[in-house]
Amino acid sequence: DIQMTQSPSSLSASVGDRVTITCRASQTISSYLNWFQQKPGKAPKLLIYAASNLQGGVPSRFSASGSGTDFTLTISSLQPEDFATYYCQQSYSAPITFGQGTRLQIK
Amino acid sequence: QVQLQESGPGLVKPSQTLSLTCTVSGGSISSGGYYWNWIRQHPRKGLEWIGYIYDSGSTYYNPSLKSRGTISVDTSKNQFSLKLTSVTAADTAVYYCARETRYSGYDAIDYWGQGSLVTVSS
Numbered sequence: 001d002i003q004m005t006q007s008p009s010s011l012s013a014s015v016g017d018r019v020t021i022t023c024r025a026s027q028t029i030s031s032y033l034n035w036f037q038q039k040p041g042k043a044p045k046l047l048i049y050a051a052s053n054l055q056g057g058v059p060s061r062f063s064a065s066g067s068g069t070d071f072t073l074t075i076s077s078l079q080p081e082d083f084a085t086y087y088c089q090q091s092y093s094a095p096i097t098f099g100q101g102t103r104l105q106i107k
Numbered sequence: 108q109v110q111l112q113e114s115g116p117g118l119v120k121p122s123q124t125l126s127l128t129c130t131v132s133g134g135s136i137s138s139g140g141y142y143w144n145w146i147r148q149h150p151r152k153g154l155e156w157i158g159y160i161y162d163s164g165s166t167y168y169n170p171s172l173k174s175r176g177t178i179s180v181d182t183s184k185n186q187f188s189l190k191l192t193s194v195t196a197a198d199t200a201v202y203y204c205a206r207e208t209r210y211s212g213y214d215a216i217d218y219w220g221q222g223s224l225v226t227v228s229s
Binding site (some may be wrong): 050091 | 144153154155156167169170171203205207210211213214215216217219220221222228
């Protein structure tokens with residue numbers, strides 16, 4: 001199985017801050033990397049697919065990049081509704097695997 | 108707008124079989140080109156992929172389930188289902204059904220059900 005490792009595991013930031021979350025795959029996965037946002041009690045929501053493509057309806061303050069084994073998700077200016085847990089997920093090979101999550105909290 | 112909704116017992120006894128159904132609305136499950144997934148999330152933990160069924164009826168399961176899982180589809184009801192045998196407390200989780208779509212050659216899970224909490228306890 002491909003292991004996905006996110007850092008940091010948790011992060012405190014303020015509204016308006018720029019934050020970056022990283023995700024590393026245990027082997028190369030090309031651009032088969034997706035990012036999700038999950039709020040408490042809710043299902044995950046797709047933000048980014050294929051490493052850098054913004055899903056429809058997702059605000060442009062979200063961006064992502066990377067290929068191979070190293071990927072990043074950036075939120076350019078945090079809004080109150082962005083405080084949530086973020087997961088990366090590889091779709092390169094089955095079994096699909098997710099990172100352990102990054103909890104973004106209000107400072 | 109595609110919607111998915113899980114249904115099934117919220118409490119299952121140890122060693123018994125967990126059964127969940129996902130009803131798809133706003134689109135046909137037999138329209139082709141999608142993977143229909145089951146994913147679970149243990150309390151306060153991360154996400155674990157269980158398996159999928161492809162529109163042709165092909166299935167793939169996470170080896171971590173040790174062959175306990177079965178996913179099937181009922182196109183007449185626009186539903187797909189999960190059965191997980193010989194459950195233990197470690198199978199207590201929120202179970203999500205989800206649709207995976209291919210975007211220009213890359214797969215992404217774009218629609219999720221709201222989740223169904225299943226507790227394994229006697």
